[in-house]
Amino acid sequence: MTEDQRLARGTRTRQRIARRAVDIASVEGLTGLSLGRLATELELSKSGIQTLFRTKENLQLAAAEAAQAEFTAAVLLPAEEVADGAARLRALIEHWITYAETPLFAGGCFWSATLPDFDSRPGPVREVLLGQHSAWLAHLAGRVSRAVTAGEIRALDPDLTAFQLDAVLTAANTAMRLGDAGAAEKVRRTVTQLLGG
Amino acid sequence: MTEDQRLARGTRTRQRIARRAVDIASVEGLTGLSLGRLATELELSKSGIQTLFRTKENLQLAAAEAAQAEFTAAVLLPAEEVADGAARLRALIEHWITYAETPLFAGGCFWSATLPDFDSRPGPVREVLLGQHSAWLAHLAGRVSRAVTAGEIRALDPDLTAFQLDAVLTAANTAMRLGDAGAAEKVRRTVTQLLGG
Numbered sequence: 001m002t003e004d005q006r007l008a009r010g011t012r013t014r015q016r017i018a019r020r021a022v023d024i025a026s027v028e029g030l031t032g033l034s035l036g037r038l039a040t041e042l043e044l045s046k047s048g049i050q051t052l053f054r055t056k057e058n059l060q061l062a063a064a065e066a067a068q069a070e071f072t073a074a075v076l077l078p079a080e081e082v083a084d085g086a087a088r089l090r091a092l093i094e095h096w097i098t099y100a101e102t103p104l105f106a107g108g109c110f111w112s113a114t115l116p117d118f119d120s121r122p123g124p125v126r127e128v129l130l131g132q133h134s135a136w137l138a139h140l141a142g143r144v145s146r147a148v149t150a151g152e153i154r155a156l157d158p159d160l161t162a163f164q165l166d167a168v169l170t171a172a173n174t175a176m177r178l179g180d181a182g183a184a185e186k187v188r189r190t191v192t193q194l195l196g197g
Numbered sequence: 198m199t200e201d202q203r204l205a206r207g208t209r210t211r212q213r214i215a216r217r218a219v220d221i222a223s224v225e226g227l228t229g230l231s232l233g234r235l236a237t238e239l240e241l242s243k244s245g246i247q248t249l250f251r252t253k254e255n256l257q258l259a260a261a262e263a264a265q266a267e268f269t270a271a272v273l274l275p276a277e278e279v280a281d282g283a284a285r286l287r288a289l290i291e292h293w294i295t296y297a298e299t300p301l302f303a304g305g306c307f308w309s310a311t312l313p314d315f316d317s318r319p320g321p322v323r324e325v326l327l328g329q330h331s332a333w334l335a336h337l338a339g340r341v342s343r344a345v346t347a348g349e350i351r352a353l354d355p356d357l358t359a360f361q362l363d364a365v366l367t368a369a370n371t372a373m374r375l376g377d378a379g380a381a382e383k384v385r386r387t388v389t390q391l392l393g394g
Contacts, residue, residue, distance in 0.1 A: 027317050029226070107317055116310055119374035120224050130375055163383050167368035168361060175360075177316035178327055186360050 014052050014062065017042060021063035022070070027107030029117040030060045030125065060125045067110040068132055075099050076139065086152035086195060089143040093165065093191055097184045100173040109173040111136075137162045153195045161194060211249050211259065214239060218260035219267070224304030226314040227257045227322065257322045264307040265329050272296050273336065283349035283392060286340040290362065290388055294381045297370040306370040308333075334359045350392045358391060 001009075017038050024033060024041075034056060039046040053059045079092035100108050107113055111133055118126040141162035147153045168190045175183035198206075214235050221230060221238075231253060236243040250256045276289035297305050304310055308330055315323040338359035344350045365387045372380035 028228075029314065031225075032228075113313055115375075116313055116371060117226065119371060120304055133375075157386075160383055160386055163368065163372075164361075164365060164387055167364040171360065171364035171367060174312060174316060178312075178330075186357055189354075189357055190361055 010052065013044070013048075015066065017044070017049060017052065017059070018062040018066040019070075021059055022067045022110060023106040025060075025063050025067075025107075026103075026105035026110050026113050028113070030063065030114045031117050033059055033063065035059060057123070057125060061128060064110075064114075064125065064128045064132065067105065070104060071099065071110070074104050079143075084146055085150040086147040089147045089153075089195070090191065092140070092143055093169070093187065096169050097172070097187060100169070100176055101184055103176075108177050109170065112170050112173045137166055140165055147195070156194065164194065165191070207249065210241070210245075212263065214241070214246060214249065214256070215259040215263040216267075218256055219264045219307060220303040222257075222260050222264075222304075223300075223302035223307050223310045225310070227260065227311045228314050230256055230260065232256060254320070254322060258325060261307075261311075261322065261325045261329065264302065267301060268296065268307070271301050276340075281343055282347040283344040286344045286350075286392070287388065289337070289340055290366070290384065293366050294369070294384060297366070297373055298381055300373075305374050306367065309367050309370045334363055337362055344392070353391065361391065362388070 020038060020042055021033055024037075035049045035053060036046055038044070038059070039049045053062065075092065075095040078095050079088055082088045082091040103109075111129065115129055115133060118129055137159075141158040144153075144156060144161045144165075145158040148155055148158065168187050172183040172187045175186075217235060217239055218230055221234075232246045232250060233243055235241070235256070236246045250259065272289065272292040275292050276285055279285045279288040300306075308326065312326055312330060315326055334356075338355040341350075341353060341358045341362075342355040345352055345355065365384050369380040369384045372383075
């Protein structure tokens with residue numbers, strides 16, 4: 001094997017481990033992750049995983065990065081294919097519902113499962129999760145703002161509306177996990193109430 | 198010490214342990230609790246705690262019960278002292294904000310911190326948490342319904358409105374933990390938007 005092949009293989013293994021870490025964290029939070037557990041589940045050597053990540057914190061950071069990449073591909077980018085304005089905002093919310101309902105990650109929304117754990121644990125993982133969550137709220141507020149500017153919805157406050165939409169999406173994610181079959185419908189009715197029919 | 202004195206002392210110790218368990222769970226969730234940790238933190242013998250609770254699951258159930266009792270005393274009952282209708286609904290939300298903001302438990306809302314952990318762990322603890330959460334939503338819906346019947350707010354759907362109010366309260370609790378000083382204000386603006394000024 002050449003040096004290039006070895007590096008490519010290391011990158012693929014790293015991605016595979018990070019992706020499994022996202023699934024575990026979406027169910028149990030990031031604090032339950034461990035290099036040993038990942039090694040067992042993926043049938044890899046513990047020393048190999050240790051070489052790739054070194055610490056549990058690096059594994060948590062890699063999981064957050066992998067979750068963000070998949071979320072962007074599954075929710076943010078597809079919505080950009082829809083016409084700018086209210087239609088794009090509604091598409092964004094529908095893609096989010098699919099993300100939580102299908103679900104993309106084993107335990108549903110990654111941030112709903114991990115942010116409550118880290119709100120009182122200062123450090124780089126908390127900073128990354130918080131930055132990702134803030135970026136999502138800002139993205140949502142931007143889409144609300146465009147729909148207001150286009151005159152397609154009433155003059156809502158973008159930041160407040162983003163807070164409210166994120167709140168009902170997060171609550172719906174929890175309700176789905178707890179077996180509430182009407183959770184997506186509650187989100188859609190809230191969107192209709194906020195944005196108009 | 199008489200038998201009665203010994204029983205009363207056991208009850209007090211049990212309550213003290215359960216109350217500390219609520220504080221820990223509000224920060225870290227219920228899965229991080231252990232009889233050994235409680236013994237160390239409260240400077241009690243581990244065998245004494247084991248006699249009182251026997252299992253971690255019993256400790257988790259005792260914590261859920263203690264959290265419910267304090268929540269009822271701090272949020273539900275004070276709101277009942279206000280005139281029935283929209284005023285009582287608003288008082289209920291204000292008491293909830295105080296409960297999360299002061300906060301009553303070290304890490305803020307007990308259910309925001311514990312429900313996401315247990316949504317995929319079937320068993321008695323999940324059933325109790327779910328029952329408590331459903332009872333809260335039903336209580337909130339009942340208060341919305343009374344305000345609608347009194348003609349004091351518009352004809353909102355009580356169940357949907359309860360879902361929305363709980364969603365923004367939970368999101369505000371998380372935002373408070375993450376240092377957002379404007380979280381309570383966002384809840385109040387949402388309430389004004391939903392119920393009228």
